[in-house]
Amino acid sequence: MGFFNRLSNLIRTKYTTFKQQLDIGKNPLFSQLPDAVFIINTESHILSMNHQAKTLLGYTPEDRKNFLAKWMPNDMVDILKSNIHLTRNGESPTFNAVLLHKTGQKIPILFTLIPNGNDCIYCVCKDLRTINDYKNRISSLYDNLLYLQKITNIGSFDYDVALDTSFWSNQTYEIFGVDDCEFVPTWETIVQLIHPNDKKKYEETIQNSIDYGHDYELEHRIVRSNGEDRIAFQRGEAVKDETGKTVRLIGTVQDITEQKNLELKLIENEKQMKSVTDRLHVGIWSYDVRQNRYTLCSKGIEEMYGVAQQEFLEKNTTWFKYIHQEDLFYVLADFKRSMNGDEMTFKHRIIDANGNVKWLHHQVLPYQDADGTVIRLDGIIGDITKEKEQQDTLTFNANHDYLTKLPNRRYFEKELAETLHQSLNGLEMVAVFYLDLDRFKLINDTLGHEIGDKLLINVAKRLNHVLGDHTFLARLGGDEFAVCVKQFEEKDEVIRIAESIIQAMKEPFDLDGELVKTATSIGISFFPDDGLESLMLLKRADHALYKAKEAGRGKWMFYS
Template identity: 30%
Template sequence: MSSKLPLRDALTPRLLCVESDQRYRDVIQADSPAEVFAVFDETRYQGLVSAKQAALFPGRIFADLVVLRQARPLDEETDLETAIARLQEVKDDFLPVQDKAGGFLGAVSRASLFAALSAAEHRLNEERASLIQRLEVELENRRIATAVFDATSEGIMVTDAQTHIILVNRAFSATTGYALDEVIGKTPHLLASGHHDRDFYTAMWHTIQDTGGWSGEIWNRRKNGETYPEWLHINAIRDDSGKITHYVGVFSDISQHKEVQKRLHDLAYHDALTHLPNRQLFYDRLEQTIAHARREQGGFTLLVLDLDRFKVINDTQGHGFGDRLLTEAARRLQNLVRASDTVARWGGDEFTLILHETTEDWEAAVAARKIVHAFQAPLHVDGQDVHLSASVGITRFPLDGENAEALVSHADAAMYAAKKEGGGRYSFFSPELNRRLTERLRVENALRTSLAAPPGEGGLHLAWQPQVRLADGAIIGVEVLARWRHPELGDIPPARFIPVAEESGLIMELGRWVLEEAARHAMRLCGRIEPGRFRISVNVSPRQMGHETMEDLVSIIERQGLRAECVELEITESALMSEKHSAEDALRKLGAQGVHFAVDDFGTGYSNLAYLKRFAVHRLKIDQAFVRDMVEDEADRQIVTAIVSMGHALGLKVIAEGVETEAQRRLLLELGCDEGQGFLFARPMPFDAFAALLAQPPTPSPHAD
């Protein structure tokens, strides 16, 4: 009954409809209690955004937060069991619901579905209680009682004060298999299943005598010998003097309900795809394993496994293929461990394993090596051999953590350490790894706080390093560099906080802040910045390639009053190639609006002429690694010569970074390099110092030939 509950009754009440151009911060200021937001563009439904997801980007409009690949809406006729399975399958907290015409009705969550189930069960109990009350009033009229008996789907049994059966209804006979003439005069003991002992029945009858009634789950036996569960209500009927004259039992066969309950339990605690324990059940078993290990003063090993290259296969072969691949991977994992061990699907392509009574390092290493080696063999899916590998992180209890959260976190960190080493290997958690993890988290939290702080209070600031024309030393541009002087942590170099920003996703917000600050300050340069004569260069992270922030760059620039033609974005060639499909589209759109592009660190990556033409870049930056020793090192000098020739052949300007000596400048000029940047000309400086330098009357460069 409950599994067929219409989804209209299970919609979460804490949903708020918002326009796509609204900002989450504005909605929260209105004290919205919503857990999820339905985003509309005018009247057209766009998708769902959870409050947790929106809270990560409080300044963003909802249109930016809607996930591109939204889960398919549920039809209002979808039953509860299917809805819960869908939630488990798509790994979302909420799913949209549509009516028969395809219109948006609302959203459901696991909590709202179980709340609706609970409400339905409550209503059913109230109906049963009401039925008993009606029977007490109408029992004296046998004709009415018989009509009620025949009309209800619950089984009813009436006995006299000595518990001899005097009346049963059709539902009783349909459920138990006994006809009326087979039970009259007998006692309810006829139905005893043997599942309950004497104490159970003694306690039940004591409750009836003391309170006038009893209700609960009981197992009875049908005429054919089959046992079944039922929900039974027994009430004592008294006359005006208070003497018990009859007992009325009303029951429902809950076999189907038990089956649904079991299915719901399986869905709640097992992964719908692989049928392995899910994250919730895994945590339960992990807590039990920890408690047992403490009692026995023993230990165990926890592994976290991630399938390398799964995302590439999933994106190219399709999600259906990816699901079958995960199923095969789960089956292989289960075959690698003992029956007493636990294999769970953590989520996505990650799995967790609890290896009981594996306490020694060599035992854990043997188990991890066995898994890594097993995944070197191809998985067979849809007649294909799929080659991937596995990265495994290892923690041991209690050495690497004394609670579930610490063990999982440390195993996850060890797994990522293995993945950074190229994947297809295992890594133990170590104190040094913990130190780096703690330090990274500390820097991430500090950076998040600094980005949210009012201007000037978070320690983030810009440094400006001039770019000069080698021929005469004239300043023809400036590179804007992010710097961070934290109030507590002190000066944090970019090599330390930029990788953290990229891994945590903060690079989007940091990149936007740098561009806005650079454009705002540039407007104070008294008209010195003109297209074709002076440019402002800003670095763009690989994580920003193809992201919607790329499309927002021009509006950020022009909002500050700066023309897009005056801005140059520096992108590493490795970023261009790793994100080449999304980068090509993004650069084409920005280039059409006037933004220029420079390839940073050129020569350290692909150095491919084809992509230089396809991406329509304007400038090459020779990496300082080649400039540093070019005067003494013939190989570096030849590389610089080749880059300059390549750039000029394609009609590009070439700028060398890291120029520190006059000898380097002269050699670069001799080789035909157009521009330079480095300590020889100026170190990165505050904006006011750069503005003062730029305001000085042009004088012949002491380095000009």
């Protein structure tokens, strides 16, 4: 009877143990845990394993009837057994070992053994391949970060407010010029590295960030241990706990010394350039095509136009507002050609803010990108009003009589030649008058050359008054004058003009109280009847004048 009781108890115990094993295998944590889990006994016999374990090692459910130790390299078996032995004392050891995949591949595993009573042990296996991969990737990223910080000269920091300790990257130590083995970055030691003139600003900025949780940006100077001054730009972010209290400051610090030096040099160059351009007697401007705005306008332009520089920069239309209306069309055309890449030089007039007409010399230089697209126009403007006036005076004097201001012989011959050329194309007639004053030599000899000059001036005025729109009057020299008559259909019209001139000349001239009488005779030639060239027509009109004088003076006569 005792034997059967013992056998019954043994069967009951085995059944209970087996049932517990089945119950454990049905536990949701067992099936849903992301790691591989084996249920083993103290002999490493596999009682159950979850799906993740099958996936990890590639074994089928039939393969589970094995010992876990057989799925390990021989040198790892003793490690497993010694740690199983620890579970008998209620410990849950964790250790590194290797499991063999069904294909023979070695898989690094972090084992955790958890005793569960009745010689049952949970064996949780964390696949270290993913963790090691993460570690390698993190290490690679960290190395890359350090490299990037070095080549960009940007360091990072993490300051623990409560502990007053900081983590600094290698580049941060490099920027501050201190040894990472000797220097401990705390609030007090860091402040000692700040330039004395920037300490107050630095302390207030950091303290405000801590007190109010504000992020910050700060530019300040550093005094390195070798006495060298550097300029740093620091950007920080406040990290708060659940109560809203700032517990950490994390951020970056960048050495911007070279950048600031370049900026200062650029500013200095800009000041120098502005000083030079403002002192030049020319105006300089620059137009950004892509932004459609003027970016530069020198002081010289303000003086030329009588308009503030700022108005030119703010309003594109200001530039064309003051251009003389007669010149606006071709100025716009030249600017358009500049936009197409042509360098243009031209002259035009403006009417400045005070109503003065000025002549400007304009040079427009297009600047193109690599694709040949014009992205900027640069211009140089010079005020050439005085030069233009001098040139006009020289041109006028070269073409006009100094006494009467009438066109001279050269100008008359030139204009007559152009008129004949135009008339030849249109088969129109042109009349040429050649006339002089009667008794002019006698007036000069008796009343003096001053009266003679005044007489010539007044004769020119009276002739201009008598002649109509389609005539051209000139003084050929001495008391000789010439008239070109255009746009007539009958010779009778020419006769009427000649007779009106003769009649007008019979009226006495009052020359400063001195009444002077004179008269004129006129010789007339016709184009094309009497010649096709200006010199021939003048010569034949002069011959007709000679015949008119022979006929009794104060008369006109056609060339025959």
